[in-house]
Amino acid sequence: MTEFELIARIGQLFAGVPRNDFEEPGDDCTVLGIGGSESLLFTADLLTEGIHFLRNTTPPYELGRKALAVNLSDVAAMGGRSVATLLSVALPPDVSDEWTEAFLRGYRDLSAEEGVMLAGGDTTSSRHDITVNVTVVGRAADHCIKRRSDARAGDAIVVAGPLGASGAGLCDLLAGNLDTPNARIHNAPAAQTAEGLWLGERTEVHAMTDLSDGLASDLRHIAEQSHVGATVDLERIPIAPGSDLVTALTGGEDYKLLFTAAPEALPALCRAFESRFGRPLYPIGTVTEAEDDTIVWLDRGRRVETDWRGYEHNA
Amino acid sequence: MTEFELIARIGQLFAGVPRNDFEEPGDDCTVLGIGGSESLLFTADLLTEGIHFLRNTTPPYELGRKALAVNLSDVAAMGGRSVATLLSVALPPDVSDEWTEAFLRGYRDLSAEEGVMLAGGDTTSSRHDITVNVTVVGRAADHCIKRRSDARAGDAIVVAGPLGASGAGLCDLLAGNLDTPNARIHNAPAAQTAEGLWLGERTEVHAMTDLSDGLASDLRHIAEQSHVGATVDLERIPIAPGSDLVTALTGGEDYKLLFTAAPEALPALCRAFESRFGRPLYPIGTVTEAEDDTIVWLDRGRRVETDWRGYEHNA
Structure with missing residues (x-):
């Protein structure tokens, strides 16, 4: 049984138990x-x-x-x-x-x-x-309270920090380089707790999750549960120093927040966030109407075929 | 570090953290x-x-x-x-x-x-x-809500079922006898959930805990936290079929409820419990004023010297 099969089986078994x-x-x-x-x-x-x-x-x-x-x-x-x-x-x-x-x-x-x-x-x-x-x-x-299921077609897709540091740090650790900046991030990641509270108070923020399994996997969870699709511009993905695009998309354990927000409110949201936290938000794409949770990855406007999935051990 | 030292250390480390x-x-x-x-x-x-x-x-x-x-x-x-x-x-x-x-x-x-x-x-x-x-x-x-710290001098000490089945079952299992009644109790103990709710509603019930580590250990927790002592009559301890007195006192994992109750209300409490659950309560002793959590074990009125402790792996 894979971990996804196990989780599905648990869901079946508990379907009839009252939810209290x-x-x-x-x-x-x-x-x-x-x-x-x-x-x-x-x-x-x-x-x-x-x-x-x-x-x-x-x-x-x-x-x-x-x-x-x-x-x-x-x-x-x-x-x-x-x-x-x-x-x-x-x-x-x-x-x-x-x-x-x-x-x-x-x-x-x-x-x-x-x-x-x-x-x-x-x-x-x-x-x-x-x-x-x-x-x-x-x-x-x-x-x-923000949920994965509240993304709306037309929403901007936003990440709250650069991605891929943890995955690059894991590579460093496995190569025996225990004291690199990314290795330290992998070993003791920071949760975006203040950012989450602040974003929670904003009605223009719709769906939210944290990037534990990697953007490719966690964005799919939002798409599945909101019954929408997504288009992501690969060149807008913020890559942490010392990492690379594939690691940023699939490495997992970055624990940055991923959310969707009303597009008309996005510029003001980005300004207010940067003013409050001294760091930018990164809009990376758009929620689409596709009901089959299709995620389209665009490289400077050209569709990229991929089977990227997030890191699944921790699902 | 033993498990008790570890728990004490955790308590020290968290002493200054706000309790929310x-x-x-x-x-x-x-x-x-x-x-x-x-x-x-x-x-x-x-x-x-x-x-x-x-x-x-x-x-x-x-x-x-x-x-x-x-x-x-x-x-x-x-x-x-x-x-x-x-x-x-x-x-x-x-x-x-x-x-x-x-x-x-x-x-x-x-x-x-x-x-x-x-x-x-x-x-x-x-x-x-x-x-x-x-x-x-x-x-x-x-x-x-019942707490360990609410025992009062003069209270009756009561257990809600026979003790020692789980400890005897563990011996059976380790001897390769996997299908004895006590082995089955050890492997799948029943929690006294209905009994706990029922006793919770009775104001004459003061302190309560469950017998996870054994009577000798769990009664000491009540005594320590209530700043009282206790006298237990060994001949009144209900011993499960196939078990013995020492296992009943120290075996652990019986998951029967142990509580103290106002003595004047005890006869009616015992009658009501038996009427509701079809099984008796077992008064086994008395809470005393000793402030040093002394537990006196009496064998037909004669004091027994002992260093009985409960089973400590699961503290």
Whole structure:
């Protein structure tokens, strides 16, 4: 069973179970309305050694930050604020106290920087591998919540930062270059939490997600769930220093926000974002009416045939 | 670092992080008030192969049920109702599709029986071991929430079912006897969810927890957090068929409820419980004023010296 088949099977099995006021899945987080025009957001990610990281290329402090950041990014992608986490760690006998201490400090430091409390979890031993599961609870005003399903034909497609640094950093790490700028970004990516909250408050922002699997894959999720297509101008994709176009499209783990916005409001949105954050937004394409979630990739106006898919391990 | 040292270290590191309306830890779940006299409850448990279960002694269907049940028990122990879970699974390459399907069916069947929906999670591959993390979200009326810290001197100490079946079942499994009644209880324990909700509504019930680590350990948690002592009459401890007193006290994983209750209300409480559930409650001792959480074990009135501790892997 592939991971996509597994997720589909889980969906089938749970189709008949009552939802207890929780919304349907299909977004970065699952939403629970709690009254007072407010909702809670829930998401979880599991990282395990040898699949998501290597002990000799990701230092423990950075891993502690990363395990949290990838979840904070999911809450930010819906316009919410992370308020609490549950942290489960399984540690094999060959992990030192120093490793554990550094991991916890990384997790704690990012928690403190983001104002996120620790609401529980589990600590156990394991036989072979380090495994970390983080569940994040977020909070959002109902009118700020952004979903993948709200893209409209004619919307501009926008990314909130340059892409491909994490993928290039992974190549650096695997080549033994552990201390390059991109390797550091891969090991401890920053979630766009302030940006997500700010974009959440803007009614001209329609659909939003974070780029965890790569633009080619994550944009497809928006297209599928909004029943639209998309056209992307490859020459407008912002490529991080030291990366390249294919890595920017397919590398995954960049954790930049991807959203669609009303085209008439785009210039003012871009100016306000740059004024607030000191960095630009990058419009890269247009949402189209195609109902079969077709994504057309244009290279200076010429259609490019491709089978680009995002990185799928973390779906 | 032992697991208790690790938990203490985590507590130190997070002491300064704002709590965002979540209560302090120290109970089976962490509580978040959401207004309207209601709260949400959060808990997580990680199970990993070779530590918490063996693939050749716990069938996948039972493991699916157990991974959920141990968390449902934590919510029940606070008087709450489980409403949603997040399920993360890491599966190594040698796990068959049949194994995965049976595991998911077990998890789904207990979810459906208990009316608990699936709010998210993660699915990934792993190198060596099966790892499962379950986070449960519960809901409770504020006035029904029971805590470990509410025991009062003079309270009766009560368990809601016979003890030691799971520990005896583990011995059966390790001896290769996979199909005994106690082995089945060990592999797929039942959480006392209806009993927890019912006890939560009773004001005469003061402190409550579930017996996950064994009576000797879990009663100590109540004593510590309530700043009281306890006297237990060993001959009143209900021992499950096929088990023995030491296993009943220290075996762990029984997932029966342990609570304290106002002594004057005890006879009526016991009658009402038996009338509702068709099974008795078992008063086993008394909460005392000792402020140093001393637990006195009496064998027909004679004090027994012991260093009994609960099973600590799952603290």
